[in-house]
Amino acid sequence: xxxxxxxxxxxxxxxxxxxxxxxxxxxxxEVSSGCNTxxxxxxxxxxxxxxxxxxxxxxxxxxxxxxxxxxxxxPKCVNDPYCAAAAVQNYMNKFGRxxxxxxxxxxxxxxxxxxxxxxxxxxxxxxxxxxxxxxCLRTFQNQ
Ligand SMILES: *[C@@H]1O[C@H](CO)[C@@H](O)[C@H](O)[C@H]1NC(C)=O
Numbered sequence: 676x677x678x679x680x681x682x683x684x685x686x687x688x689x690x691x692x693x694x695x696x697x698x699x700x701x702x703x704x705e706v707s708s709g710c711n712t713x714x715x716x717x718x719x720x721x722x723x724x725x726x727x728x729x730x731x732x733x734x735x736x737x738x739x740x741x742x743x744x745x746x747x748x749x750p751k752c753v754n755d756p757y758c759a760a761a762a763v764q765n766y767m768n769k770f771g772r773x774x775x776x777x778x779x780x781x782x783x784x785x786x787x788x789x790x791x792x793x794x795x796x797x798x799x800x801x802x803x804x805x806x807x808x809x810x811c812l813r814t815f816q817n818q
Pocket of ligand 1: 713
């Protein structure tokens with residue numbers, strides 16, 4: 676678990692527009708990259724959450740410090756831990772749903788949508804990935 680998960684916990688959240696708790700955000704970051712904020716881009720994904728251009732676009736193209744859109748707005752945003760987190764919040768506002776059928780939209784649903792997309796989110800997760808996520812949630816949920 677990285678420091679960043681702890682950092683996210685101090686960001687004020689508004690449950691209307693920011694459906695993910697700070698712990699949930701931190702754990703998705705953790706399983707996506709070890710929450711490595713200097714991981715950069717590789718192939719089609721960038722930043723600690725492993726966000727693609729399409730995902731960022733669906734999230735409404737948030738920009739770092741609300742700058743105007745520019746050619747490098749996508750990597751600048753998603754390589755920044757807070758702008759990337761805002762993209763995840765926006766994305767889940769739009770696509771959040773109960774993938775597991777347990778009657779609530781919870782962090783596991785958000786992880787599944789992040790990883791598998793909203794349509795395929797009831798599919799199988801890589802078990803190593805899933806176990807790491809559940810351990811993260813268990814560790815930080817009750818603090
Ligand atoms: C983060 O990713 C970069 C680029 O892949 C790598 O060089 C660095 O060692 C990673 N940092 C950690 C803490 O894993």
